[in-house]
Amino acid sequence: MLAMNYRGPYRVRAQYKSDPTIEHPGDAIIRVTRSCICGSDLHLYHGMVPDTRVGHTFGHEFIGIIEDVGSEVTTLKVGDRVLVPFNIFCGSCFFCQKELYGNCHNANPQSTAVGSIYGYSHTAGGYDGGQAEYVRVPMADVAPIKIPDDIHDDDAVLLTDALPTGYQAAEMGDIEEGDTVVVFGAGPVGIFAAKSAWLFGAGRVIVVDELDYRLEFVKNYAQCEVVNFKEVGDMALHIKKMTDWLGADVCIDAVGCDAAGSVAQTVTGRLMKMQAGAATVLHWCINSVRKGGNVSIVGVYGPTFNAVPIGNALNKGITMRMNQASVKRHVPRLIEHIRAGHIDPKAIITHRIPLEEVADAYHIFSSKLDNCIKPILIPPRAYETTRPVTNSVSEE
């Protein structure tokens, strides 16, 4: 099959590799019909994630058609159209029972701290991802969700990570009626966090980024105020000026380790790798939130540490929450929001690129070319029909 193939930092290509097979009776094989490139894939692409091996196929945001199932799979059958949460989880451990699916204790044999994620290096389990024609889904009875007939493929693929992650960012912010919420990052997750903040009762939403085209998009899409940090001297001071000198009630980090905006953080975090990426946005969150406020982190940071102003957080009495999104927990509620017209996920898709051109897709997304917000990859076999013909009686 054709699959995205990692060759080293800033080098990926589409290449043929063996089709995945059923390795365990609980596995399913999915023929991918859509996969996204995620902002967090760029951390892999930029060489920020430890143990990213040459030959690995990325892609944790994908949907498709069930092509084959192992003998123990009972809830799915060949031909089912499914979305697959980015978390790989067992469904039965201590953490899964608490619906902390991103923290499953069984799915990642490499680590007890990091959960398991498709196509996200051997640090996150070493499972190949869905930027491919086919993907193996382990424990297939547990995570995949059948896509309702009235939900569009383009909306479904955004339910695998970007939308639930943005939504959970707002949820973890513990927003109270009328709160001022500042979202750092106007990528897909930040855009969905801003949109979701209103659903949780925000009274004011401000989004911060450096790319004017993304700020313009989010201003219209989420009806929020925007700040370009390149036009601002001191970020925390600016947010305080905007909030009667109190600071924001809630700050959301939707950026993570690849942040721009601070020379010191860029040098120590991204270039010299003396810490796990640049913690610029964590500084901004802690210093911009009001005393007693909440900081919610969904931007991705890696092992093992970042230099963050924990003393400021302590002295201000800040509550900090963070996690990988527990995708499956949010999907039923988000489908209701889509049906009710509260949120239109597919509106953020700017690029549809054939899987064969995956190298160009990464380059465009990474370099923020062509006003790119969310690129999706279409594999060559996406539209083949494999549904078995079960009725041979003619229609007459």
Ligand SMILES: [Zn+2]
């Ligand atoms: Zn993602």
Ligand SMILES: [Zn+2]
């Ligand atoms: Zn588990």
